[in-house]
Amino acid sequence: MPLKLFELVGTDETRPFSPFCWRTRMALAHKGLGAESIPWCFTDKAAIAPHQSDKVPVLLDGDTAVVDSWVIANYLEDSFPDRPSLFGGAGGRAMARMLNAWGDIAVVGGLFPLIVADIPGHLKPVDAAYFRKTREARFGKPLEEVVAGRDKSVEIFRKGLDPLRLTLKTQAYLGGDAPNYADYIMFGGFQWARVVSPFRLLAADDPVYAWRERLLDAFDGTARKSPGYEV
Amino acid sequence: MPLKLFELVGTDETRPFSPFCWRTRMALAHKGLGAESIPWCFTDKAAIAPHQSDKVPVLLDGDTAVVDSWVIANYLEDSFPDRPSLFGGAGGRAMARMLNAWGDIAVVGGLFPLIVADIPGHLKPVDAAYFRKTREARFGKPLEEVVAGRDKSVEIFRKGLDPLRLTLKTQAYLGGDAPNYADYIMFGGFQWARVVSPFRLLAADDPVYAWRERLLDAFDGTARKSPGYEV
Numbered sequence: 001m002p003l004k005l006f007e008l009v010g011t012d013e014t015r016p017f018s019p020f021c022w023r024t025r026m027a028l029a030h031k032g033l034g035a036e037s038i039p040w041c042f043t044d045k046a047a048i049a050p051h052q053s054d055k056v057p058v059l060l061d062g063d064t065a066v067v068d069s070w071v072i073a074n075y076l077e078d079s080f081p082d083r084p085s086l087f088g089g090a091g092g093r094a095m096a097r098m099l100n101a102w103g104d105i106a107v108v109g110g111l112f113p114l115i116v117a118d119i120p121g122h123l124k125p126v127d128a129a130y131f132r133k134t135r136e137a138r139f140g141k142p143l144e145e146v147v148a149g150r151d152k153s154v155e156i157f158r159k160g161l162d163p164l165r166l167t168l169k170t171q172a173y174l175g176g177d178a179p180n181y182a183d184y185i186m187f188g189g190f191q192w193a194r195v196v197s198p199f200r201l202l203a204a205d206d207p208v209y210a211w212r213e214r215l216l217d218a219f220d221g222t223a224r225k226s227p228g229y230e231v
Numbered sequence: 232m233p234l235k236l237f238e239l240v241g242t243d244e245t246r247p248f249s250p251f252c253w254r255t256r257m258a259l260a261h262k263g264l265g266a267e268s269i270p271w272c273f274t275d276k277a278a279i280a281p282h283q284s285d286k287v288p289v290l291l292d293g294d295t296a297v298v299d300s301w302v303i304a305n306y307l308e309d310s311f312p313d314r315p316s317l318f319g320g321a322g323g324r325a326m327a328r329m330l331n332a333w334g335d336i337a338v339v340g341g342l343f344p345l346i347v348a349d350i351p352g353h354l355k356p357v358d359a360a361y362f363r364k365t366r367e368a369r370f371g372k373p374l375e376e377v378v379a380g381r382d383k384s385v386e387i388f389r390k391g392l393d394p395l396r397l398t399l400k401t402q403a404y405l406g407g408d409a410p411n412y413a414d415y416i417m418f419g420g421f422q423w424a425r426v427v428s429p430f431r432l433l434a435a436d437d438p439v440y441a442w443r444e445r446l447l448d449a450f451d452g453t454a455r456k457s458p459g460y461e462v
Contacts, residue, residue: 085322089320090320091318091319091326091327091411092321094406095323095330095405098395101394102394105393166335170328171325175322180322182325
């Protein structure tokens, strides 16, 4: 039975976003696995409630529902041990946990205030209203005010990427000579931004930019083929 | 031939500090290896110049000199493959590179301005003068001004540890159920601070505090037995 993946989309069902769904999509590609996409919108809570989740990604493997990108990565690693490893051993699996936390904070959390106002335009009216209301409550101000001055505040985001940048000066990927799940953790955030926002997050001479380019081309350009902005 | 390790000390040769030397000392303990300590002071450049280094740690294995804590960790992993693994596989070794960069920036770089003024008191006069001159040039102000207000600025340091903290809420060590080199990367910074400064870096209810306690006790209390402050 084919795998199925609930993925966050807006008005364009061919344009999945969500940093966490992209982590899973890249992990599936790494394992050489396809998954039937089930487009899912923010307010469509009822569709995933039976799987004990209110967020995506949700992976369905027959009768098994797997919730949360980190749990899904571990599920794929354990369920398909003969496919290329996502973690490269027990040490990598353990260390990826902290890289996952760093990716959530420095990448996803760091770029969110830079692109948040670009997201509602990609959503259906009901989802746009939900998104604006919940996110403006979180930030305590209108989304347009959150992104105001982003040409300057992007410098803080870029500086925060130093641990990633320094690493990429010594090796091609966080996984070493080839990418592994550590790379997909970070890349998910950049791909999310690329899909929804024309804002330029990275300078073209940044090693992080070159690394992102390589990941856009990985797996026959899976990520690059997804509609997005040229950034 | 026994291993030998150049370790940074001040007036007390039994009190090695340096976050990088402690990474190596813990890595040696993890491998079940001892090393004869060669006490080394900041201005003693001549002692390590023959080994093509101006910094410690420097590990001597017979005629081989290995320079830089990261290079030493890899050397130990490759030279003693039958001993407990520092990285837990190729994936862990690759991912530890980024954790090493994060440890340098967020832990070592984060706590340095909180403890720097406590260091000269542990040094011989010639080293204290060298240390003060070079570090005041780096900060652009007297060391006492750097640490002024640390009761407040420590909060920024603590907040910066969130990726470590979040991870330790889900697993006992960065290495999983047991520590590995990822833990020693971070712990080296805390042990450095403990040896030279009475300043309290961590709140007692912080999961990072409990993790540090466990590492102080590891390997028969190797780190705890080293003279230091109760913090």
